[in-house]
Amino acid sequence: MAKEPVSTLLFEGSEWNFTTLSRAYEAIKEIAIGEMGLDVYPNQIEVISSEQMLDAYSSVGMPLMYQHWSFGKRFVFENELYRKGRRGLAYELVINSNPCITYLMDENTMPMQALVTAHASFGHNHFFKNNYLFRQWTDAGAILGYMDFAKKYIAKCEERHGLAAVEEILDSAHALMDQGVFHYRRPPRLSSEKVRERARERLEYEEQTYSDLWRTLPTATGSVGVEEAEREAGERKKVLNLPEENLLYFLEKHSIILEPWQREILRIVRVIAQYFYPQGQTKVMNEGCATYVHYTIINRLFDQGRMSEGAMLELLASHANVVFQPNFDDPRFSGINPYALGFAMMQDIERICTAPTAEDRDWFPNIAGNGDCMGTLKDAWENHRDESFILQYLSPALIRKFRLFQLSDRSADTFCEVASIHDERGYSAVRAGLARNYDPGANRPDIQVIDVDLLGDRQLRLRHRIKNGILLDEGRRDATLTHIRRLWGYDVSLAGVDDATDRVVYECSSKVS
Amino acid sequence: MPNFIDRRLNPKDRSLGNRRRFLKRVHDELKRTIRDKVKSEKIADIDAAHGVPIPKRGADEPSFQHSGGSGERNYVLPGNEVFSPGDRIRKPEAGAGGGGGRGRGRGEDADDFLFVLSREEVLDLFFEDLELPDMVKLNLKETVTYKSHRVGFTTSGTPSNINVGRTMRNSFGRRIALRRPGEKEIAALSEEIAALEAAAEPSRQQRQRLKQLREDLDLLERRRRRIAYVDPVDVRFNRFERQPLPNASAVMFCLMDVSASMGEREKDLAKRFFVLLHLFLKRRYERIEIVFIRHTDEAREVDEETFFFSKQSGGTVVSTALEEMVRVITDRYPSNIWNIYAAQASDGDNASGDSERCATLLRDTLMKLCQYYAYVEIIDERESEIFGTTDNGTSLWRAYRTVDGAVRNFQMTRIARPSDIYPVFRKLFARNQPDQLRR
Numbered sequence: 019m020a021k022e023p024v025s026t027l028l029f030e031g032s033e034w035n036f037t038t039l040s041r042a043y044e045a046i047k048e049i050a051i052g053e054m055g056l057d058v059y060p061n062q063i064e065v066i067s068s069e070q071m072l073d074a075y076s077s078v079g080m081p082l083m084y085q086h087w088s089f090g091k092r093f094v095f096e097n098e099l100y101r102k103g104r105r106g107l108a109y110e111l112v113i114n115s116n117p118c119i120t121y122l123m124d125e126n127t128m129p130m131q132a133l134v135t136a137h138a139s140f141g142h143n144h145f146f147k148n149n150y151l152f153r154q155w156t157d158a159g160a161i162l163g164y165m166d167f168a169k170k171y172i173a174k175c176e177e178r179h180g181l182a183a184v185e186e187i188l189d190s191a192h193a194l195m196d197q198g199v200f201h202y203r204r205p206p207r208l209s210s211e212k213v214r215e216r217a218r219e220r221l222e223y224e225e226q227t228y229s230d231l232w233r234t235l236p237t238a239t240g241s242v243g244v245e246e247a248e249r250e251a252g253e254r255k256k257v258l259n260l261p262e263e264n265l266l267y268f269l270e271k272h273s274i275i276l277e278p279w280q281r282e283i284l285r286i287v288r289v290i291a292q293y294f295y296p297q298g299q300t301k302v303m304n305e306g307c308a309t310y311v312h313y314t315i316i317n318r319l320f321d322q323g324r325m326s327e328g329a330m331l332e333l334l335a336s337h338a339n340v341v342f343q344p345n346f347d348d349p350r351f352s353g354i355n356p357y358a359l360g361f362a363m364m365q366d367i368e369r370i371c372t373a374p375t376a377e378d379r380d381w382f383p384n385i386a387g388n389g390d391c392m393g394t395l396k397d398a399w400e401n402h403r404d405e406s407f408i409l410q411y412l413s414p415a416l417i418r419k420f421r422l423f424q425l426s427d428r429s430a431d432t433f434c435e436v437a438s439i440h441d442e443r444g445y446s447a448v449r450a451g452l453a454r455n456y457d458p459g460a461n462r463p464d465i466q467v468i469d470v471d472l473l474g475d476r477q478l479r480l481r482h483r484i485k486n487g488i489l490l491d492e493g494r495r496d497a498t499l500t501h502i503r504r505l506w507g508y509d510v511s512l513a514g515v516d517d518a519t520d521r522v523v524y525e526c527s528s529k530v531s
Numbered sequence: 532m533p534n535f536i537d538r539r540l541n542p543k544d545r546s547l548g549n550r551r552r553f554l555k556r557v558h559d560e561l562k563r564t565i566r567d568k569v570k571s572e573k574i575a576d577i578d579a580a581h582g583v584p585i586p587k588r589g590a591d592e593p594s595f596q597h598s599g600g601s602g603e604r605n606y607v608l609p610g611n612e613v614f615s616p617g618d619r620i621r622k623p624e625a626g627a628g629g630g631g632g633r634g635r636g637r638g639e640d641a642d643d644f645l646f647v648l649s650r651e652e653v654l655d656l657f658f659e660d661l662e663l664p665d666m667v668k669l670n671l672k673e674t675v676t677y678k679s680h681r682v683g684f685t686t687s688g689t690p691s692n693i694n695v696g697r698t699m700r701n702s703f704g705r706r707i708a709l710r711r712p713g714e715k716e717i718a719a720l721s722e723e724i725a726a727l728e729a730a731a732e733p734s735r736q737q738r739q740r741l742k743q744l745r746e747d748l749d750l751l752e753r754r755r756r757r758i759a760y761v762d763p764v765d766v767r768f769n770r771f772e773r774q775p776l777p778n779a780s781a782v783m784f785c786l787m788d789v790s791a792s793m794g795e796r797e798k799d800l801a802k803r804f805f806v807l808l809h810l811f812l813k814r815r816y817e818r819i820e821i822v823f824i825r826h827t828d829e830a831r832e833v834d835e836e837t838f839f840f841s842k843q844s845g846g847t848v849v850s851t852a853l854e855e856m857v858r859v860i861t862d863r864y865p866s867n868i869w870n871i872y873a874a875q876a877s878d879g880d881n882a883s884g885d886s887e888r889c890a891t892l893l894r895d896t897l898m899k900l901c902q903y904y905a906y907v908e909i910i911d912e913r914e915s916e917i918f919g920t921t922d923n924g925t926s927l928w929r930a931y932r933t934v935d936g937a938v939r940n941f942q943m944t945r946i947a948r949p950s951d952i953y954p955v956f957r958k959l960f961a962r963n964q965p966d967q968l969r970r
Contacts, residue, residue: 036535036537039535040535060534061534062534062536063534063535063536064535064536064537064538065535065536065537065538065539066538066539066541067539069544070538070539070541070545072546073544073545073546076546076549077545077546077549085548085549085552086549086552087549087552087553087555087556087590088553088592089546089549090546090548090549090550090551090552090553090554091553091585091590093546093549093550093553094550094553094585094646095585095646097646098645098646098647101647117534121538124539181552185552189592192592192594193592193593193594194594195594196594196595197595343609344610345609345610345612346608346609346610346611347610348610351610354607354608354609420609420610421609421610421611421612422607422608422609422611423607423608423611423614424605424606424607424608425605425606425607425608425620426603426604426605427603427604427605427606427622428602428603429600429601429602429603431622432621432622433619433620433621433622434619434620434622435617435618435619435620436611436614436615436616436617436618436619436620437605437616438616439611439614439615439616440611441616443616444616448607451605451606451607452607454605455605455606455607461597463595463596463597465595482595484602485602486602486603486604487601487602487603488597488598488601488602488603488604489597489598489601489602490595490596490597490598491596491597491598491599492598493593494593494594494595494596495593495595495596497591497593498593498594498595501593
């Protein structure tokens with residue numbers, strides 16, 4: 019029981035400086051890369067103050083962002099919560115970019131800085147670099163360059179066209195942000211600065227040389243047969259690539275009233291929405307991965323005698339806060355905590371790999387007892403999103419541990435019914451139910467452009483496929499339609515069609531604002 | 532080694548622009564809020580930061596959202612203790628579906644939530660329809676006025692503040708103490724060297740002397756280089772200290788007619804008039820007391836609450852208020868110590884024959900005690916067109932006209948709109964004021 023010599027400690031006390039930060043970083047890196055075999059983007063670690071953290075919060079966590087009043091509103095809101103002590107600030111913020119930027123708050127203690135470095139600079143970073151969604155849908159290398167361009171471009175537009183005009187377009191575009199994402203087909207890579215510049219020059223040239231003389235008027239074709247009309251509609255849909263789920267994309271490409279700069283702004287908003295799309299689908303996994311990584315690393319550091327017991331206790335306390343899951347009837351309950359669920363699942367996979375029970379062998383014949391927990395975890399991190407991950411890996415043991423149960427809620431009834439609980443009959447149902455709650459396809463309103471009358475009154479027709487009878491909030495729906503109308507320039511109609519029966523449930527159209 | 536960057540010194544107000552845009556966007560609603568605050572709060576409290584609710588109109592961000600009360604959903608929740616499949620749970624009365632957490636949109640958290648407008652922002656909103664000149668607005672927002680005075684010297688400062696005389700004196704002393712070779716010394720040596728060098732056939736003695744001289748010169752040159760002519764330790768700067776302008780105490784009298792003819796609108800205008808005077812005084816005086824005197828056919832000193840909000844019935848005798856004011860002054864505010872300001876608001880009604888008495892009181896007694904007396908007569912917007920600038924009008928107005936001509940520091944005006952208030956103060960805000968203040 020020889021006492022560890024003091025010199026093996028990475029740091030002492032809670033004060034930090036850049037020397038201890040980088041010493042801790044090296045030690046963490048040794049474990050993360052050397053022992054766990056994580057694969058990360060190069061790290062860039064920035065130390066910021068709490069005010070700057072608030073700033074970063076309100077501009078959706080991006081280091082560069084254009085200006086808009088809605089960010090100010092968020093800022094006022096966050097700022098007030100923080101000042102009143104009703105909400106603490108995040109210890110870190112990490113950006114999916116290459117190099118991966120991690121913000122550390124200067125108020126953190128040194129042990130916290132170590133924890134956060136392990137959590138963000140290695141956990142999240144590994145996930146960003148390897149998860150298939152991020153690899154396919156975001157371009158970590160180009161995002162910062164693109165944001166820089168976006169900020170400057172919008173500032174230039176404000177200068178040239180006035181604040182009010184730019185704000186109008188941004189308001190409308192923000193309203194459609196959720197409908198501005200390609201869910202099924204992969205978006206094109208962000209083009210480099212040079213290519214964008216060229217495209218813009220071309221647009222500007224076209225704008226200058228456009229002459230009304232060249233407009234080809236449609237030749238009036240007397241009476242058209244029904245068949246003819248249908249054929250035309252089919253052709254039109256083909257040309258416009260209808261139905262289209264990405265409303266912002268459709269408006270950007272096909273709205274006739276928009277000027278080139280307005281199209282570019284829609285594009286910017288769309289690109290940002292697309293960039294954040296994978297994050298929403300991988301919250302549980304991403305946080306689970308990062309929490310698992312930091313937990314493993316700090317324990318390892320402690321085992322190596324490089325961290326004191328005091329520091330370890332501090333970190334365990336804050337770790338326990340992060341993965342705390344209140345029960346449904348607890349006043350603190352606000353949904354399932356992604357940190358808690360994610361971390362528990364990662365640990366559970368570790369258990370299944372190394373010490374499986376008979377039940378685990380039944381449920382997970384592929385991985386139970388394979389002994390390679392890091393390999394299994396990395397494979398899961400790489401190839402899943404929350405929905406498929408839960409469907410694949412949530413074990414009965416964990417369902418029992420969380421005492422999960424499924425509640426079915428029909429709006430017509432005055433009661434909710436307990437559909438299934440953590441028993442033999444319920445495991446699959448609970449697991450599938452939980453997975454479905456993480457499926458963005460099932461939870462966001464499905465609204466698509468289905469047709470547009472190009473030669474007549476130019477009305478834009480949208481269709482909302484109603485799933486399980488869940489309607490839209492009417493006030494917000496009408497306000498959003500007004501925004502679409504502003505971008506489209508002509509009337510817009512929305513029809514709600516029941517997904518199961520194809521029955522039209524409601525129809526509404528934009529009101530002129 | 533990762534790339535560590537310390538960003539703590541970067542500007543931290545990145546969101547300030549966004550905040551300003553947000554305030555601009557919800558400007559109308561904020562203005563209404565501040566106007567209500569002016570109505571309901573104490574005069575002295577207006578001039579501060581205020582918590583205001585986050586406005587809802589104009590700041591909503593709509594998007595397509597599922598509505599809470601329709602369709603069929605499934606929730607998976609943790610922490611089952613007692614349920615078995617098939618159990619039914621009664622729904623909570625108002626929305627909130629299955630146990631909370633769901634259906635709470637981005638904006639809804641913001642309900643009944645206060646955020647703080649800074650004092651500057653509040654004043655900007657308050658000033659808005661008062662149509663104050665910009666200079667005055669600036670003046671009012673400034674907290675204390677300072678004046679820089681020269682006091683002594685300091686070793687640090689900006690180059691423009693270098694005190695040359697003091698610096699050279701230090702330099703001179705140091706040069707003497709360290710025996711820095713002067714121009715003359717070096718010139719003498721050089722001359723001698725030149726003379727020796729000029730000799731055609733220098734003797735051994737002369738050569739040795741030359742060598743000696745050259746070494747001396749070299750030593751001197753080196754010494755000169757090492758000991759600077761003006762060293763940073765010599766430099767002295769003029770030191771300035773900012774001293775607040777002399778302040779004293781002031782008392783502000785608010786006089787108002789509270790008879791039935793003064794309605795909500797009249798009182799609102801009057802309050803703004805009082806607030807503006809208070810802001811002005813606050814800028815200039817360290818200590819301000821406010822005395823509220825209301826009157827119908829009799830006058831009484833009351834607290835602010837009663838002054839603005841409680842009702843009283845009766846006729847109108849304005850002179851009672853003036854007499855009450857004289858009484859309060861002689862009791863508590865001797866005019867050799869206090870700067871006395873008065874603001875009177877009325878709708879011009881007065882008992883017949885009393886107006887002359889008022890004018891006499893003002894001319895003979897009050898105006899000798901007061902720094903400044905402002906009278907506003909609150910009239911209907913329609914009336915303002917009829918009266919215009921003519922002297923016709925109520926008996927009180929006509930009586931006060933006679934005072935206006937005779938006494939300095941008396942101002943009167945008719946107001947129908949907030950923008951009419953300022954002119955009555957114009958003289959107060961004129962620049963060359965301090966000479967009129969009693970210390």
